[in-house]
Amino acid sequence: MNSESVKDNLSLGTFERVHVDAHNSSSVAAVKVAEKIAALIQARAGEGRYAVLGLATGSTPVPVYRELIRKHKEEGLSFSNVITFNLDEYYPLERSHRESYWKFMQEQLFAHIDIQQANIHLPSGEVSRDEAFNQCREYEQAINEAGGIDLQLLGIGRTGHIGFNEPGSGSESRTRLVTLDAMTRRDAARDFLGEGNVPRYAITMGVGTILEAREILLLAWGRSKAGVVKAAVEGTQSDQLPASFLQKHSNTRFVVDQAAASELTRNTEPWRVGFVEWTPELVRRAVAGLSLKVGKPVLKLVEKDYNENGLADLLTVKGSAYQLNIEIFNVLQHAITGWPGGKPGADDSQRPERAEPKSKRVLFLASEPQEDILGAGGTIHRLKDQGHEVTIAYLTSGGLAVPDEEAISALDLTSALNRLSGAPAAKGLQVRIGELKAKGLLDEDSLEIREVKSAIREAEARQAVQLLGIESSQLKFLNLPFYSKGRYRRFSVEQEDVRILAELLDEVKPHQIFLTGDQADPSSVAGIHFQLFNRVFKKFLTEADWSAQTYVWMYRGSGEEWPIHEVNMAVPLSPDELRNKITAAFQHRSQHSQNPYALLEQNESWQRTEYLNRNTAKIYDALGMAEYEAIECFVRHHP
Ligand code: F6R
Numbered sequence: 001m002n003s004e005s006v007k008d009n010l011s012l013g014t015f016e017r018v019h020v021d022a023h024n025s026s027s028v029a030a031v032k033v034a035e036k037i038a039a040l041i042q043a044r045a046g047e048g049r050y051a052v053l054g055l056a057t058g059s060t061p062v063p064v065y066r067e068l069i070r071k072h073k074e075e076g077l078s079f080s081n082v083i084t085f086n087l088d089e090y091y092p093l094e095r096s097h098r099e100s101y102w103k104f105m106q107e108q109l110f111a112h113i114d115i116q117q118a119n120i121h122l123p124s125g126e127v128s129r130d131e132a133f134n135q136c137r138e139y140e141q142a143i144n145e146a147g148g149i150d151l152q153l154l155g156i157g158r159t160g161h162i163g164f165n166e167p168g169s170g171s172e173s174r175t176r177l178v179t180l181d182a183m184t185r186r187d188a189a190r191d192f193l194g195e196g197n198v199p200r201y202a203i204t205m206g207v208g209t210i211l212e213a214r215e216i217l218l219l220a221w222g223r224s225k226a227g228v229v230k231a232a233v234e235g236t237q238s239d240q241l242p243a244s245f246l247q248k249h250s251n252t253r254f255v256v257d258q259a260a261a262s263e264l265t266r267n268t269e270p271w272r273v274g275f276v277e278w279t280p281e282l283v284r285r286a287v288a289g290l291s292l293k294v295g296k297p298v299l300k301l302v303e304k305d306y307n308e309n310g311l312a313d314l315l316t317v318k319g320s321a322y323q324l325n326i327e328i329f330n331v332l333q334h335a336i337t338g339w340p341g342g343k344p345g346a347d348d349s350q351r352p353e354r355a356e357p358k359s360k361r362v363l364f365l366a367s368e369p370q371e372d373i374l375g376a377g378g379t380i381h382r383l384k385d386q387g388h389e390v391t392i393a394y395l396t397s398g399g400l401a402v403p404d405e406e407a408i409s410a411l412d413l414t415s416a417l418n419r420l421s422g423a424p425a426a427k428g429l430q431v432r433i434g435e436l437k438a439k440g441l442l443d444e445d446s447l448e449i450r451e452v453k454s455a456i457r458e459a460e461a462r463q464a465v466q467l468l469g470i471e472s473s474q475l476k477f478l479n480l481p482f483y484s485k486g487r488y489r490r491f492s493v494e495q496e497d498v499r500i501l502a503e504l505l506d507e508v509k510p511h512q513i514f515l516t517g518d519q520a521d522p523s524s525v526a527g528i529h530f531q532l533f534n535r536v537f538k539k540f541l542t543e544a545d546w547s548a549q550t551y552v553w554m555y556r557g558s559g560e561e562w563p564i565h566e567v568n569m570a571v572p573l574s575p576d577e578l579r580n581k582i583t584a585a586f587q588h589r590s591q592h593s594q595n596p597y598a599l600l601e602q603n604e605s606w607q608r609t610e611y612l613n614r615n616t617a618k619i620y621d622a623l624g625m626a627e628y629e630a631i632e633c634f635v636r637h638h639p
Contacts, residue, residue, distance in 0.1 A: 012266060012273050012274070014273075015233075015234050015264070015265040015266070015272075015273065016233050016234060016264065016265075016266070017233060017234065017247040018232070018233050018246055018247050018249075018252055018253075018254060019252065019253045019254070020233055020253070020254045020256060020261065020264065021253055021254070021255050021256070022256050022257070022258060022260075022261035022264075022266075023255070023256070023257055023258075024257070024258060025257055025258075025522075026063060026221040026222075026257040026522050027063060027522070029219070029221075029255050029256070029257055030063035030064045030066075030067055030219075031067055032255070033064045033067075033153070033217060033219065033255055034064050034067035034068050034071060036151070036217070037053065037064070037068060037151065038068070038071055038077050040150060040151055041077065041078075041079065041081065041082055042077070044081055044150075045078070045081045049081070050081050050082065050083050050119075050146065050147070051081060051082050051083070051150055051151075052082075052083045052084075052085070052143075052146045052147060052148065052149050052150045052151075053082060053083070053084045053085070053149070053150065053151055053152075053153070054084075054085050054086075054087065054149040054151065054152030054153060054205075054210070054213055055084050055085070055086045055087070055105065055109075055153055056086070056087050056153045056154055056155050056163075056219075057086065057087075057088075057101045057104045057105065057108075057155075058155045058489070059155075059489035059490075059521055059523040059524070060155035060156075060219045060220065060221060060521075061153055061155060061219060062108055062489070062490070062523055063522070063523075064153070064219070065108045065109040066108075068109065068113065069109065069112040069113060072112065072113045072114065073112075078114055079113045079114050079115040080114055080115070080116065082115050082119060083119040083121075083146050084115070084119065084120050084121060085121045085122075085139075085142070085143055085146075085149060085205070086101060086105060086121065086122040086123070087154070087162075087163040087164075087204060087205050087210075088101065088123060088163045088164045088202050088203060088204035088205065089101045089102065089122055089123040089124065089125045089202060089203050090125050090198075090199040090201070090202050091125045091132070091177060091199060091201040091202050091203050092125050092126070092199065092201070093125035093126075093199055094125070094126055095124070095125070095126060098444065098487075099191055099192055100125060101122060102122050102124075102125075105120070105122065107490075108490075121139070121142055121143075123135065123136070123139055123175070123203035123204070124203075125199070125202075125203065129177070132177045132203065133176075133177075135203070136174070136175040136176050136177070136203065137175075139175045139205070140174060140175050140209060143209070143212075148212060148213070148214065149212070149213035149214065150213070150214050150215065151213065151214070151215045151216075151217065152210055152213035152215070152216045152217070153217055153219065154210070154216060154217065154218040154219065154243075154246075155218070155219055155220065156218055156220050156225060156228055156229065156232065156243050157181075157183075157184050157187065157228075158183055158184075158187060158224065158225070158227075158228055159181045159183050159184055159228075160228050160231060160232060160240070160241035160242055160243045160244070161181065161184065161242055161243070162207065162210060162218070162242055162243045162246070163204040163205050163206075163207075163210060164178050164180060164184070164202040164203075164204035165178070165204055165206065165207050165210075165242040166178060166179070166180065166181040166184065166242070167181065167239065167240045167241065167242065168239055168240070169206070169207055169239060169242045170207065170208075170239050171207050171208060171211065171237070171239070171242075171245040171248065172206070172207070172208040173206030173207045173208055173209075174205075174206040174208055174209055175203070175204065175205045175206055175209055176203070176204070176206060177201055177202075177203050178201065178202055178203075178204055179200060179201055180198070180199070180200060180201065180202055185198040185200070190400070190401060190488045191487075191488050191489065193400070193403070193404070193445075194403045194404070194594065195594065195595070196594065207242050207245050211245065211246075211248060211249050213249075214251065215251045215252075216246060216249055216251065216252040216253070217252075217253055217255055218232075218243065218246060218252065218253070218254045218255070219254075219255050219256070220254065220255075220256045220257075220260040221256070221257045221259065221260055221521050221522055222257070222259050222260055222519060222520055222521035222522070222524070222527070223259040223260070223262060223519035223520070223560065224520075224521065224560075225256075225259075225260045225521075226259065226260055226261070226262045226263040227263055228241070228243070229254065229256060229260050229261065229263065229264070230263040230264055230265075231244065232244045232246065232247075232254070233254060233264060234264065234265060257522075259518075259519045262519075268285075268289075269286075269289070269310070270282070271286065271310060271311065271313060271314070272310050275313075276313075278314060278317050278318075280331075281565065281566070283314065283318070283324070283327075283328065284328055284331060284332075284565040285563075285565040286311055286314055287301070287324060287325070287328040288328065288332065288564050288565045288623060289565070290305060290306065290309055290311060291622070291623050291624070292619065292622060292623070293309065294309070295622070297622070297623060297624025298325050298328055298329045298332070298623050298624050299325050299326070299329055299624050300325075300624070301321055301325050302321055303315060303320070303321045305321070306321055306324075329623075329624065330350075332564070332620070332623060332625060333625060334350045334351065334352070335352060335567050335568055335569055335570045336570045336571075336572065336620070336625060336626070336631075337351055337352055337353070337569060337570070337571065338382070338571065338572060339351070339353065339382075339386065340352075340353065340379045340382055340383055340386075340569060340571050340634075341353060341360050341362060341382075341383050341386055341388045341512065342354045342355045342356070342360070343355055344356075344358040345358075352568055352569035352634075352636070353512070353551065353569070354551070357511065358387070359387050359388055359389060360383075360388045360389070360510075360511035360512055361388070361389045361391070361508055361509060361510045361511050361512075362383050362388045362389065362390045362391070362510060362511065362512045362513075362514070363391050363392075363393065363504075363505070363508050363510035363512070363513045363514070364376065364380060364390065364391070364392040364393065364513075364514045364515075365393050365395065365513065365514065365515040365516075365529065365533060366392065366393070366394050366395070366515075366516070366529075367394075367395050367396060367516070367517060367525045367526045367528070367529035368394055368395070368396050368397065368398030368401070368457070368525060369394050369397075369398050369457050369458070369460060369461035369464070369588060370398070370460075370461070370464070370558075370585060370588040370591055370605070371516060371526070371557065371558065372392055372394075372465075372514075373464055373465070373468070373581065373584050373585045373588075374557075374558045374559075374585055374605055374606070374609045375516055375555035375556055375557065375558070375632070376514055376555045376632055376634070377468060377580075377581035377582075377584050377585060377632075378571060378573040378577045378578065378580075378581045378613070378630070378632050379514075379555075379571045379632050379634075380392070380465075380468050380470065381468040381469060381577060381580065381581065382571065382577070384468060384469040384470055385469060388512075390470060390474055391474050391475075391476060391508055391510075392465060392470065392474060392475050392476070393475075393476040393477075393478055393504055394461065394475070394476070394477050394478060395478050395480050395483070395501070395525075395529050395532070396478070396479065396480055396482075396483035396484075396525060397453070397454035397457050397458060397477060397479055397483070398454075398457045399450055399451075399453035399454035399456070399457055400450075400453070400483070400487075400488065401457075401590070401591065402453035402456050402457060402590045403590070403594060404436050404439060405594070406453075406456060406589075406590040407436055407449060407452050407453050407456065408433060408436050408437065410452065410455075410456050411429050411432055411433045411436070411452060412433065414429055415429045415430065415433070428448070432448055432449060432452060435448075435449065436449060450484065453590075454477075454479070456590050457588075457590060458477055460587055460588045460589060460590060460591075461475060461477075461588070462475065463587045464584045464585065464587035464588060465584065467580055467583055467584040467587070468580070468581070468584055476504060478500055478501065478504065480496075480497045480500060480501070480532075481494060481496045481497060482494055482497045482528065483525065488525075489523045489524070490523070491523070491525070491528055493528060493531065493532050493535075497532055498532065498535060498536055501532060501533065501536045502536045502539070502540075505536060505537070505540060505547075506540075506544070509544075509546040510550055511549060511550060511551070512550065512551050512552075512553065513533075513537075513550055513551075513552045513553070514552075514553045514554075514555055514634070515529065515530065515533055515552070515553075515554060515555070515637075516529070516530070516554060516555050516556060516557050517529045517530030517531075517533075517557070518530045518554055518637065519556070519557070519560070520557060526557050533639075534639050537552070537639045538639055541639065551636065552636070552637040552638070552639060553568075553569065553634040553635070553636060553637065554634060554635045554636075554637045555632070555633075555634055556633070558605045558608070558609065559605065559608045559609070559612070560612070561612045561613075561615075561616055561633055562633045562634075562635050564616075564619055564620070564623070564633075566635050567633040567634070567635060568634060568635050568636040569633070569634040569635075569636070570616070570620065570631050570632070570633050570634075571631065571632045571633075571634070572617070572626075572628040572629070572630070572631050573613065573628070573629060573630040573631065573632065574629060575629045575630075577630075578610065578613060578614070578629055578630040581609075581613075582606050582609065582610050585605065585606040585609060586606050591605065592604060610630075613630035613631060613632060614629065614630050616630070616631040616632075616633060617629060617630050617631045
């Protein structure tokens with residue numbers, strides 16, 4: 001659903017306290033932002049003046065930087081009259097460090113354009129604590145001397161931080177040394193190859209410093225940002241969510257994609273914002289939402305419930321509450337099936353999947369091991385039990401997510417086993433253990449160590465799927481080159497990736513494909529997985545007969561589930577099936593948190609999944625459907 005279904009958004013201002021531009025995709029949005037920046041630079045150049053840009057790091061601005069580089073190379077956009085100030089830098093951290101923001105900016109932008117190095121400013125993570133205060137003061141002075149920031153780019157953290165102004169930062173705060181929030185450090189753990197490696201502090205421009213920019217663009221992509229975007233746009237200003245202070249600034253825009261805009265009232269309850277066209281999806285959303293809000297099953301909703309909750313218009317269009325309730329009850333009910341591959345011999349006119357062929361070729365795609373099980377483990381098990389030919393393909397090994405300690409203990413064990421069996425001690429093993437132990441914080445892994453880490457994840461994957469009745473021979477480890485060559489949040493797809501995936505699809509010729517990633521940050525591994533799939537599959541749609549018969553189903557990533565009104569197929573799991581699925585997810589031991597308290601906080605991915613699957617069943621129960629132990633959900637995707 002998108003905001004276009006709101007015909008007239010007269011009441012938008014009642015909800016949104018800052019201007020929001022929601023684009024269909026992050027790539028479209030990034031091009032618009034780059035155009036704006038280019039226009040500013042050129043206007044300033046025309047006046048013989050400098051353009052002063054405030055810049056951000058992280059994955060969000062990367063597509064904007066790529067577009068700026070393209071404009072420089074192909075359209076001759078010059079940055080010779082540009083001065084930049086970056087928001088922040090980790091502390092303490094050397095500039096030469098692979099994860100320093102200094103390095104990030106060089107790699108992602110500065111090295112590819114004609115900016116003068118002397119015009120680039122970033123706080124330094126190298127100064128001593130005593131010098132930090134002076135550095136911060138001088139940073140503010142330098143901004144003032146440059147005439148202030150013309151245009152400030154921002155991302156937003158899941159804590160609601162802008163720059164590294166974590167919850168608790170006041171609206172008047174200035175450039176300073178801050179402590180990073182636990183969630184921010186967890187989010188950075190993958191970049192730093194483990195949470196323990198993430199610096200505890202940062203130097204950041206303050207909220208007050210940011211608010212002095214003449215214009216501000218905050219960018220956000222992907223569903224994981226939707227909650228915090230809603231809070232910043234629609235909530236009251238509070239230092240518990242520093243991005244909300246942007247409401248104070250009269251020239252700020254949030255530039256977001258549909259996934260990041262998905263929780264704004266304009267999307268969740270568009271009828272409260274203006275006149276809407278009642279599409280089937282919107283009607284489902286309204287009725288299911290009403291049922292949960294008033295705490296009554298769908299079939300018990302009465303006209304009063306609709307009228308008192310801003311849905312009188314829907315009743316006028318649909319006739320009566322009675323009719324509407326039955327219509328929506330049936331749609332919700334028909335999505336529930338214990339036959340995810342179709343029920344052989346049954347009338348399938350109201351079922352999510354076709355009855356024929358009786359035994360289907362099913363392809364599960366996962367961006368890395370465990371994603372398949374967390375998102376669809378129970379369904380994989382059922383498909384297998386119901387006689388379908390299941391293949392699971394992992395696009396990447398997921399080796400980058402294996403902490404060094406795990407690799408060391410795997411190597412230690414192997415070498416102990418070698419000794420036990422009297423096999424000659426593999427010299428290479430000792431060398432690698434030594435290499436890992438000597439590895440400096442955040443050094444890149446050698447190719448050999450990467451292979452060890454990949455092997456660990458492959459072994460875990462094989463062990464896990466066995467519990468679902470899947471044999472090793474049904475697994476494919478594609479090891480796409482984009483992953484082995486790149487780094488987190490900086491991957492880019494190459495022709496070879498396309499070729500490998502195309503070959504797999506052509507080999508399996510699946511009747512059903514399950515995948516994920518459409519709601520993910522486009523630069524994440526899951527986001528890349530989804531883009532790559534679409535690119536490959538669209539080609540088949542025009543060229544190969546089999547693909548027209550393929551149903552594509554989306555599962556959600558770890559820790560997330562589809563909103564009920566979007567679900568096209570809901571697969572119930574019995575208590576035993578749920579237990580089995582969670583035990584399978586648990587086999588991915590290298591992915592367990594290194595922090596034992598994560599278990600108590602219910603923060604392990606298998607714990608979150610168990611909660612979600614049980615909760616989905618509770619939601620269906622509350623809507624008036626049968627009561628199940630747990631449910632996995634899927635949305636049909638039409639590439
Ligand atoms: C980066 C910064 C941060 C990020 C935010 C979002 O300079 O100050 O506020 O913008 O953490 O990070 P990503 O874009 O990686 O989701």
